[in-house]
Amino acid sequence: MRESFYINKNTALINFSQRYYSTTNEIVSSDSFIGVILSYIKKVQTDYPGLHAFIAGNKSNEDAAADLVHLLKLLLVLELDEIDSPYLNEPEKLLEVVEDVYNYWRSFQRCSIIKQSSSQGNLITNFIDADTKFNALVLSVYRSAQEKIQGSRNHVYRQLNAGSNASMVVRDIKWPIFPGYEVSKGVPFVDSILLRTPLLLHPKSTTRSGSFKLVSPISVAQLPISKDEYFCYPAKVGQLLIFIYFHRDFTFSGISLANLFELADNREVLKRKPDCVLFFGVKTGETECEYFYDESNRIYTGVVPYQPRIDYFGYMKKMVLTLHNAAMMRKGWLPLHGSMVNLHFKDGSVKGLIFIGDSGAGKSETI
Template sequence: MNPSRKVAVLDYNQNYINDIFTLLDSPELEKVVTEFLNQPDNRNSKSNFNKLTAPKYLEVIKKVLLDEQSIYQTYPQKEVINSIEKLYSFYRSFLRVSVLSKAGSNSANAFINLDNKFNELVLQLYRTVEEKLQGFANHTYRQVNAGTSAAALVNRQVEPLLPNDYASLKEIPFIDTLVLRPPMMITTPSNKREGVFSAVSANPIINFNKLEDQQEWFCFPAKIGESLAYIYFHRDYLAAGVSLANLFEVATEAEIKTKRPDLILLFGMQKTEEDVCHYYHDEANDVWVGEVPYNDKTTYFGYMKKMCLTLHNLHMIYKDRLPIHGSMVRITFSNGKEKSVVFFGDSGAGKSESIEALQEIADDKIVNIETIFDDMGSFSIKDNQLYAQGTEIGAFVRLDDLSSAVAFNNMDRGVYLNPDQKNARVIIPANTYDRVVEPHHVDMWVYANNYDTEIGIHRFENEADAKKTFITGRRNALGTTDEVGMSTTFFANPFGPVQEEQRTRPIVDSVFNWFFDHDIYVGEIYTHIGNDKSKASLNESAHELLDVLMNS
């Protein structure tokens, strides 16, 4: 239990509790009560009940359950029930993740049943104590996730195909199955990403080999596009670790056994150079390795997501594929036409907002908008045909940029990060893995221009002008990272192309050559979100985009 990170891990392998009296006698509950009583408002409380030690506090609760009325002469019922309510809320404010080791072919279903029963047990204890104290049964019951907010079935037996240099990673358990209990509301100390990831000359695995807390790590085996990524993280980063399930497909045990990883991320290292994020290209083993330091800044989920995508994009560049920072949608119109559109630009440029504006103004002209990828994809040319593929099965989007309808419609499956703060985010599933990595034809590629005052869309007449706009990567930064105001980023993508600009430029040239040789629409949409929050101008631009798509 880590109060500073608001994370609690319940290891069912070490102890599983079946009844409320065993729960009351457990050292685990005593630890929770100890942490609760150590909170400043309890240490300074006027209530004698809140000043008890944890064992004595739990003895009082037992007497409440046994209907020993004499206890109320020392501790008034009102004080006790107020404290119990606060204790219950304190425990539920943590991200509570249960863990069980996989054993047998039906262990996933058995694990879910075990976790459900533990949730029911915690709820039963709380309600029994509550109703004893208030003297009557409740008339309204809310079936909240009282015990856990997520559960992880881990595989400790699988033998991953790892190069010899990475033998120390073989003992770390792989996440096999995740159970999320949405809506999940997660609070982290940090809510913004800073800086650009840079290369280091020494493999981070060297420092990992020196760690003494390797038993406190987990691995999320992810399929990022067509890359196999092993995302190793310290248990204090479980908030980010379980959130990955809404963003990336979990690799199967068969894939772990038969494929070498393309990417390895070590998230939560005790120390890195200058205490920032780095990557290393292990050319001998053909693997990209990332490292992220353990500190409050890196609790923001953007660090985990973007470092994963940086490693993937670097891997793509070395395969002569062009990483695309943008969103791709497949639009089906009422007139029978279908168009695939890629919206391109850096964070805060208006990619997601443009898609949402299309949905809002389309009325019955659009039958369906399918998200192929939400944040990152890649272009590749094969047999003189250009294809786009995505990386993520989900979307990591700002709540500020979404309509209330989109935010609330995804409550039953979303992971909400710092929802009460600026730059609040939600992670929601968007499409299936097979559909995301399927090669897709591109009908239009538009730059999300959030800084110019024009309205509508503009098609570039020549390749040089188009390339200049896309490569310059200009935007009015909205504070979603540490940048604010006008900024430029090479190819609007600080996650791969910036780090390997010289290797990326020839691929950029070949992609633009293909688009213009095949007369594919390359342009820009004026989103105005860098200056105008009313959405009126963006909606006007969306109208023009809709007209072009339906009539071309």
């Protein structure tokens, strides 16, 4: 990802490797901040014309965004009586705008990203610290403006995740790409993930439709995969290693994999050939979710086309499990659709209990 900030629909990605914000002034002075304000004003223009009239008046949305950002900069350093702005003639309205901008920003699924170079050592502590400081800075911008406008400090503080919902460390791994899969070259691998709980996602769809079709092999080399728009989650699914390449617009589906499948470490990626490969959110113009067996490389490959409906996590999870099951059946194993729990008895013995049934039958609930 080359941009320092990327926003599309309900997903926002903050690239700390391109730009990291150390002060509140750096945040409000950034092009990214102006972009969020402008996006908010355009939304208000459609949804709340009255509030838009207060913000923009007869000005263009771009000029209104610049004026509002300028006022926020002043509010961070000056007292209210030192600022000359027409917005301050209606402090209640201005306070409503500040609250609304803050909630608008928090309505996005927000992920910070740090790219780790091979020369860097343990980045884990630094990446958690960097994301935590960013959250504190965003919260400080909001609270400073809010308390300055209302003329008093708050008595109750809500310590929410103001900056991000999650964070990823990614790195380049030069794994031995097999013939025909060169389109995946340069796509960074997910190394570590930070989840800020509770992580509540609001996908455009909450159900899965259709089926995953086994088709004749297609040319992976023709897939439009860009190293600047994709990430790879190397998942350990049972005994198998599956490389899951996902488009950045579906970053939170990719991040959610961490709740189900362990991340493979760098040594496993370098030394072990993947058993399956999934390309998720590919702009092929197709509508069907498909997979095939690549005889020459002896792996199963899945392709899920870019569509709004695949924002639902079930598409990614089920395709991963479909690839896993197909690969295991080829090895002579029979997958069972069920849930399992190990029962530990007082005498030290352990028994496995399996519940098998259709989707929605209550297998997990029984456990």
